Amino acid sequence: MKSLIPTISVADMETSVAFYNEVLGFETTFTLPGPDGRLVHAGLRRGASDLMIGPLDRDPTVHRDGLGAGISFYFTVDDDEDLDAYFDRVQAAGAAVFQEPTDQFWGHRDWGITDPDGYKLFISKETKTVDWSEWSPERELVGSAD
Numbered sequence: 001m002k003s004l005i006p007t008i009s010v011a012d013m014e015t016s017v018a019f020y021n022e023v024l025g026f027e028t029t030f031t032l033p034g035p036d037g038r039l040v041h042a043g044l045r046r047g048a049s050d051l052m053i054g055p056l057d058r059d060p061t062v063h064r065d066g067l068g069a070g071i072s073f074y075f076t077v078d079d080d081e082d083l084d085a086y087f088d089r090v091q092a093a094g095a096a097v098f099q100e101p102t103d104q105f106w107g108h109r110d111w112g113i114t115d116p117d118g119y120k121l122f123i124s125k126e127t128k129t130v131d132w133s134e135w136s137p138e139r140e141l142v143g144s145a146d
Helices: 013-023 083-092 137-142
Strands: 007-010 027-033 039-046 049-055 072-076 096-103 108-114 120-126
Touching: 007 013, 013 027, 013 039, 013 049, 083 096, 083 108, 083 120
Parallel strands: 007 049, 072 120
Antiparallel strands: 027 039, 039 049, 096 108, 108 120
8 A cells, every 4th residue: 555545525625625725734736627617526735645625415405414523634744843833823714623732642742623524633743752661551541740
């Protein structure tokens, strides 16, 4: 297997493309219009992360409440990127934040937002190397100090 490229269904192609480009800093790598000229597929990229999107259904009467349910993505940023500054930009752009920047026991700092269709997006950066041979789940679950 060479790569994994998530493909998600969205309610409104233009809204989703704009969100990923303008709010999260992705770039559109390609778009495919349908016979009527409306977008039916788009490829997006930020760094080494690719994402493809397509409309849930061309019929606007189709029920859309299930979009994003149970789906989350965990993106990592480059080592030289300022994760907190990125969060500030994304929050200022109006993204729906469900988790402020948080240092995690597995050695990452991350934060979470939802996209226009309710997909959960965690944005992360490794902040320390964890020696898993010394890891204790009990210590982490009760939140005791090192």
